[in-house]
Amino acid sequence: MKWLPFELHTHTPHSDGIHTLLEMCRKAAELGFRGIALTDHNTTSGMADAAQVTEETGVAIIPGLEWTTFYGHMLTLGVPYCEWRDLGPKDIHKGIDRVHRQGGVVGIAHPFSLGSPICTGCHWEYEIQDWNQVDYMEVWHETLPPMRNHNAPAFEQWTNLLNQGYRIAGTAGRDWHHSNDESDPPAYTYLGIVGDTDALTKEQAVDAIRTGRICISMGPLVTIELQADGQSYHTGDVIRRSDCANVETVELTVRIDHPSIASRRQMVQEEGLTVIVESNLGECCRSALADGATVFQHSIRPEKLLWLRVRLYGMLSGVLSTIAFTNPIYFED
Incomplete structure (x- = not known):
């Protein structure tokens, strides 16, 4: 893909x-x-x-x-x-x-x-x-x-x-x-x-x-991957609860790729970015990325989750704002 x-x-x-x-x-x-x-x-x-x-x-x-x-x-x-x-x-x-x-x-x-x-x-x-x-x-x-x-x-x-x-x-x-x-x-x-x-x-x-x-x-590509009991799931995928019944947590990996287009790199400040993980239960976690970091990982308990997505927050044209967000990964019984 x-x-x-x-x-x-x-x-x-x-x-x-x-x-x-x-x-x-x-x-x-x-x-x-x-x-x-x-x-x-x-x-x-x-x-x-x-x-x-x-x-x-x-x-x-x-x-x-x-x-x-x-x-x-x-x-x-x-x-x-x-x-x-x-x-x-x-x-x-x-x-x-x-x-x-x-x-x-x-x-x-x-x-x-x-x-x-x-x-x-x-x-x-x-x-x-x-x-x-x-x-x-x-x-x-x-x-x-x-x-x-x-x-x-x-x-x-x-x-x-x-x-x-x-x-x-x-x-x-x-x-x-x-x-x-x-x-x-x-x-x-x-x-x-x-x-x-x-x-x-x-x-x-x-x-x-x-x-x-x-x-x-507004520029960077944000992709997400969930590892659940040896299986990988990505944006738009559906995880059946039976597929993660043997684990207490699923492992989230967020990857951030910045485009090569000069105008976009000038508009979005790559330093001071914050990853926000959201779900139907509200905000799961929020973490500031180290300057230059392009990968973020976090463990999440899957019970009661219907969906999970990630927002990227930071400076956009000199203003603190949401810069990007993914569509969800879904959970079903």
Whole structure:
């Protein structure tokens, strides 16, 4: 498995973006992204020249769409156009089923953005009857997302849903409409890709999102591994309690890899980082890393755990902030 950085929320002039797909992918390559999802509002027409753009830039393109309605915005990835215009506030699941039947995934975009009259439909108002049907939530939105106020309640809602036993992936999305050299930096959505990464496919990226093999970061890649009774588990994996019944603790290893992109290394201060291990039981531990350290290890008692993830905390552009977080490893009876 290889961890590759993606941007999962973009727009071109086929809806209300400024950059052509080629211009966006050229810029994405400069920023270090290996792939993007094209999610124009209510249209997939921008995918017409995607293969040519990928060949020229090396940036993989996931077909997508942003259902843009009066009751909220939902991202659909990995499928062609799926009808959305007949969906009312109480029957979003009818549309979700259409996407799932074609092998795609759905995600709630910027659920706590301002709604009417500032941005009609941007705030999520659809009634979710079964959260098991939602594949992911955009918990970090826009550029420099740790500093955006509307992302705090999105992250909290995601955590509350995890506490209730739902396995929903958390993602980031720039909502890329325009940019220039002075734009704030976006986050990376690192996807754990299985198989050949020389010719990335939409199926590989969709599978990573569906299974929660995701790390969200302003730069460093944070990966986690749990050792339980001789078996290794990673982000998105599920540990059955019977698999660790013979041990009192499971061994957590956190690894931090810093990218080679100069702008990211200048923005994220590599000294003074803190690792925070979180679960449905709250904060399991918090430890300051020695300067230059890239590995952290900790023993954890697995009983009563539903999920476990790691946050990286430190200086981001001169401000103390969450820098990165992993998606969970899950536990089940």
